[in-house]
Amino acid sequence: MPIAAFTAVKNWAPFDIDALGIVTLLGAEEMDIGVGQLTRNTFTECLPLLGAHVVANNRITQPIPGFTLYNITDKIVATDVSGWFARWLICQNVTYCSTTIDVKPIPFSHIKNRQLTNLFSFALGSLTPLLTALSCLVGDWWGFVNSIASLVSVLVRKIVVGSNRRALDRAVGKGEEMSQQQVKVLVHLPGGHVVTIRTTRGILLECLLTTPRPLNPFWYNATRAAGWAAFGIHIISLGMASLFCQLYTVLLLVLPTVLVARHIGTECSFIGQRLFIKRTDAEVPFRAAMYAQLDLTPTEEESLRSNTDWWTKYHKVTQEGDFSNWNQILAGS
Template sequence: MYPWHETFRSWAEDTGLHIDALGLITLFGAEEMDRSIGRLMPSSYFGYLPLLGAFVVAGNRFTEKKTGYVMYNISAGIMTTELAGWFSRWLQAQDFHAVRSKVSWEVVEGPGPRRWKELFIGILLVALPVHGMLLTLTLLTADWWGFSNVVAMLVSVVVRCALVAENQAGIDANIEVAQKEVQEALDKYKKAKEQFDKRRQNDTGENEMKPPAVPKDHEWVKAIVVTQDSKVITIDAPAYLVRPAFTANPHIPSPGFYLTCRVIGWIAFAVHVIAIGMAALHTQICSVALVVVATVLTGYKVGCEDSRISIVGWNELRRAPVVDNDERWECWLTPKLKATVSSHSSLDKQATLQSNTMPTRGRGNATRVQDVIDTNKVRLSWSRLWRPRRKKATSTDTDLEQPNMVPLKEARAATKRIRRQDLYAWLDLTPEEDELMVAWGLIPRSREWQEEYRQKKEEYRRLQTGPASQIS
């Protein structure tokens, strides 16, 4: 027997510490992991570490559809309350604006993004050393229950990665089927159009001929999604992408392999539950610490494609808070499907700010460069955190006019005043689409509300079509 085995055992007996690991791994973190894993965007750094709630993966709960979401396909006139499980969880995990956020989805042909982070950092630098140290610890201390526990955690990681990869492949498979259908429809339209042109040339005019209908599945649609917390997200995507990607769950390419992985996952979870309770105290502490830390980091999306930690976390320590976030970022859900998250264009925001703010001329200190913000960025500078006390404004300062500058308080108020009327104006809806929105209950029947909405729509169109000097 190894000499340190008796040392570890006596230490555990002297402390008198007992860990209820069974309750920890079966109760805590299940909902968070359902939301995190279900959006199908694992962490490149911690995606190969064990997590809490392994039964969520084995039970396939992370793919179930969630209620409380409504998608309005304005272009097609279709409303549905059934969204794909991954899509609703992905929307729930993002920090979207109440009405301003916009997500553009596109299918990218060819090789997808390079996953060097997963191979180099996630496996070689994180997963391999961590699991290796746990296995070495249990072997050197002859803790065979602990060894079984570590092996079960390793198996659960492999199962999770396999099931997530299968769901991602299922989304790509659905997209490929939709693309083939669109291509077939286009080919039929081209043939019908050629036949129509030939018949029209030979026609004497006695028979009235109708041209074939142009398929619209390849066109981009206007759609919005109302989330559980009443946020309205604008969706820009090809029409053929709505049903296979956003409303239908992925079609698993290998159902037999998927079911086998789930069975193995349940077995690994059962072994994990039993073995961690029978393992030595030092193995329990290391296992619980690893699982909890990995779960917390994964829940905060550290290392994920859609992570904003580098924007709203660390950078916030180096600069003042952002008043109006106009950042644009991209993330890959699968090797074929890419999302671009942004907000409505600066032209839209300038229209709102210009209509809701007052001129800055003659406002004394409010017109100074230190007290104003640019409406194109609406951002505070780092110098505001530690600059010395400023001098009183002189008459020269008060007479200066700063173009495109509004006081900070007014800019904050203008940002908060943005409502659904502004969103509908940005969408530039047609009268037929306005009637659909009224029928869906998205546009109130109040005359006052509709009159204000009409004025904002006219103002937005005027700023879009007017000279550049009006919005510069």
């Protein structure tokens, strides 16, 4: 391609866009929820995303208000859950009262091999260095700086999210050492939905109620500072870049963000390397029927007697013993 063609690409500007507003205002909430659940995405692990500042300010690890956890086995109520687990629940679009979740540790011998997934992610990640090369070819040095800032933001996200995943892996090991006794748990979500959870007491305490913290705070915070610097450089250089580089950058940011927001390519069952979550949905019309499927012990039943209305329903369903037709059972009362 002759030099004149490169110059034409650099100077091509049939219209203007406010790319600065796109980077700073859009995608922050989706980034917080999608990335903060600590799952892996087959397509976007090595691609830049909108709202990169939520990683730099560590918002992805903060608890989300409105969750209440009831440990039926131990008769304990907690007014929040760990940040990653709250975000995972929000992404699941759970049913009103029929979703059951089993949270189990993965033995080291059964850790999933993600070599092919990682290779595919790295291949897609080459789209950002391609922007760097194209910026150099057309002589757009603001576009070059913008592409480098995008690369740094990806690296920062991988380090920050990876540190939190490894912290969760350590918490799983600590939970296994603490207690492997099974507990039955109910979680009320901010929208009024209720989820039933089966897990061990150690996993509950170390992973679901406590947000694991990275092992090296200095390195972690230094990485976040680099993320803030990259974000600042990004929003300035993107506004100064040529329209060609702006459009390429916008597509490179928006499309992966849509995939994350829509949970396309997300491995919802595996968190980090050591935690496996299995979701099942049963057809139950009310919460007392859901509790009946928990096979509660007399001690666990005692902790649920405060609500006499649904306790009567629960008791009748369990006495009948047939969970196939809830409405007919209650119609005889």
